[in-house]
Amino acid sequence: MENTIDDLHVHVPLFDKIVESTRLANMDGTWPGMTTLLTKNGGAVYLILLGALLGVQLWQSYIGAVVTYKTLPKNTFGRLQAKLVPAYTIVASTLASALLGRWIVHRAHALDFGSLCEVVRGLEYAGVYSAIHTIHTDAFNTILLAAVGLAHFVNLAVLAPATTDFMFARHRLEADEASQEKKTDVSPEMHKLNRKFNILHSLSSFVDLSALAATLLHALFVGYIGTNNL
Known part of the structure; x- marks a missing residue:
């Protein structure tokens, strides 16, 4: 029985x-x-995908990276991140794309951008601010998910590879300078590499933080409306 x-x-x-x-x-x-x-049980599937995205964002950028940076030698940490970051951005952008697709399919107003599209098409940028207030909440969440996916893709395709290239260039220059006489001042070449690396790394971190903020905001909204229509 x-x-x-x-x-x-x-x-x-x-x-x-x-x-x-x-x-x-x-x-x-x-x-x-x-x-x-x-x-x-589509709502549970959506929550699993959203939880996986939020978890991988928090772990890679703010737990795993911090712990390994404090534990490993700088060069070893750099080589490890050069392998982890591409995998992380691929997983994160894939999860964000899956969430976006499901959101658009199951939310009736996911593409209801109000008068914003007409304002943009007519190049009436003076009315953009007022048009933003006509965007449906579901459409706003569509923008959030699209921004998350785009942010991780930009990191994957542009910022992370460029940052990694400058990081390895610094490693090579450090090795070359270490084989020469000890210097008290930073060489001009190293100064340039450090400056470019810091700019790219800051941009990459900002994009990653923006993606995390958008994911958190979307998660708060999903928690508010529930998962019955997902």
Whole structure:
């Protein structure tokens, strides 16, 4: 005989909520089963994708990178990041694209940008500010997800490779200068490399932080509206 929720019921507030939500979906009070959970549970899939995106962003940029930077020698850390960052940006941009696609398909107003499109097409940039206020909330979240995907793609295709090139150039110059007489001043070549590297690294970090902020804002909105229509 199949066990029902009533057979397993314990009067714990959290469990009571689970029971009630299950009864709303299954009037007979039985567990929905794995097939139903996997095929008719789009909201859970969306949450898993969103959680994976947020988790990989937080871990790579603000936990893993910080710990390895403090632990490993500088050159070793640089070589490790040169391998990790491309993998990270590929995963993050893929997750953001999957979320964007599902959001557009399942949210009725995901592409309701109000009068903004008409203002841009007519080059009436004076009215952009007022047009922004006509954007539907769903469309605003479409912009957030698109920005996340674009930010990670820009890091993958442009900023990260350029930053890595200058990092390895610094490593080579440091090795060359170390083989010469010890110098007290930074060479002009090293100064130029440091300046370019710092600019690119700052841009890359800013883009990454912007993507994280957009993801967090979208997650807050999803938490507010729920996942019934996702």
